[in-house]
Amino acid sequence: GAGVSQSPSNKVTEKGKDVELRCDPISGHTALYWYRQRLGQGLEFLIYFQGNSAPDKSGLPSDRFSAERTGESVSTLTIQRTQQEDSAVYLCASSFRDTESLHFGNGTRLTVT
Amino acid sequence: GQNIDQPTEMTATEGAIVQINCTYQTSGFNGLFWYQQHAGEAPTFLSYNVLDGLEEKGRFSSFLSRSKGYSYLLLKELQMKDSASYLCAVRTGGGNKLTFGTGTQLKVEL
Numbered sequence: 001g002a003g004v005s006q007s008p009s010n011k012v013t014e015k016g017k018d019v020e021l022r023c024d025p026i027s028g029h030t031a032l033y034w035y036r037q038r039l040g041q042g043l044e045f046l047i048y049f050q051g052n053s054a055p056d057k058s059g060l061p062s063d064r065f066s067a068e069r070t071g072e073s074v075s076t077l078t079i080q081r082t083q084q085e086d087s088a089v090y091l092c093a094s095s096f097r098d099t100e101s102l103h104f105g106n107g108t109r110l111t112v113t
Numbered sequence: 114g115q116n117i118d119q120p121t122e123m124t125a126t127e128g129a130i131v132q133i134n135c136t137y138q139t140s141g142f143n144g145l146f147w148y149q150q151h152a153g154e155a156p157t158f159l160s161y162n163v164l165d166g167l168e169e170k171g172r173f174s175s176f177l178s179r180s181k182g183y184s185y186l187l188l189k190e191l192q193m194k195d196s197a198s199y200l201c202a203v204r205t206g207g208g209n210k211l212t213f214g215t216g217t218q219l220k221v222e223l
Contacts, residue, residue, distance in 0.1 A: 004155070031209060042117070042213040043156070043200065056210055091155065095209055101146065102209055104155035 002026075004105035006092050012111045013082055021077045021108045025094030032075050033095075033102060034067060038088045046090075049075060082112045115139045117214035119201050124220045125191055133186045133217045135201035146211060147175050147186045148200040156200055160186070188219075196221045 005024040013019050025032050034046040045059040049069045060066070064083075069075040079086055089109050093102035116138045125131040137145070144163040148156035162168055162177035162184060174187040188195055198218050202211040 033209060035213075040215070042215040043202070043211075045210055045212065048208050048210055050208065056208060093209075100209070101158040101161060102156075102211070104148075104157070106153075106155045 004092055004094055004103050006090075006105035006108050008108055009106065010109045010111075012113060015084060015112055016081055018078065018080045019082055019110065021079075021090050021092075021110070023075045023077070023092030023094075023105060025073065025075070025092070026096075026103055027073075029094035029096050029103070030072060031095045031097065032069060033093045034075070034077050035091045035093065036088045037091060037107070043091065046077070079110075082110075084112050086110060087112045115203070115205065115212040117201055117203060117212060119199075119214040119217045121215070122218045122220070124222060125188075127191055127193060127221055127223055129191050130187065130189050131191060131219065133188070133199050133201075133219065135184045135186070135214060137182050137184070137201070137203050137214075139182075139203050139205050139212060141205040142179060142203060143206060144204040145175075145177055145184050146202040146204070147173075147184075148202065150198045150200060150216065152197075159199075191221050193221050193223075195219065 032049040035043040047057040064080045067077045089107040091107040093104045119135045147159040150156040160175035167176045172189045198216040200216045201214040
């Protein structure tokens with residue numbers, strides 16, 4: 001596609017449920033990033049993929065968070081046993097190389113009730 | 114730790130010039146980015162500085178002083194559509210792992 005695509009755009013879930021967020025990067029972009037943006041706060045780095053490997057997953061807040069990427073394309077971010085503090089916009093970004101500017105998707109707004 | 118500071122809000126008049134400052138204290142420096150984010154939309158890339166000095170791109174310019182840990186984004190001939198949040202971000206190592214400031218919400222008024 002023309003840009004980074006994320007789905008769903010909005011997700012409301014009950015506390016304790018698992019959620020899966022999807023990111024389709026720009027075709028040919030080898031680097032993929034997940035960020036989280038809480039209301040009124042800056043973007044918070046979660047994890048970075050180069051190809052299918054994740055050289056840096058230092059930003060994942062807890063072991064409830066995991067991410068994978070297959071085929072140097074789609075990535076999924078999974079949050080298990082969601083908590084209210086997980087409510088945020090989850091942004092995915094990709095770049096052609098890991099030194100070029102990021103292209104962001106519109107994000108998934110997650111609300112945990 | 115990593116610390117990036119920018120003003121929370123700014124207001125300016127259509128047609129005027131506004132300067133948004135960003136100071137940073139990070140372990141490592143490998144470039145500074147400015148992004149624009151309209152409400153409910155994805156951040157979009159504006160500028161990149163890795164060497165000291167001014168980078169100009171149309172109505173937008175960005176300045177960097179590495180010794181002072183300081184950058185600014187200069188917006189000229191402000192338009193109503195420039196009302197948005199402006200995010201300062203520092204790349205501190207390999208890859209594109211960016212540390213973002215909380216953003217400056219700019220409001221352009223008539």
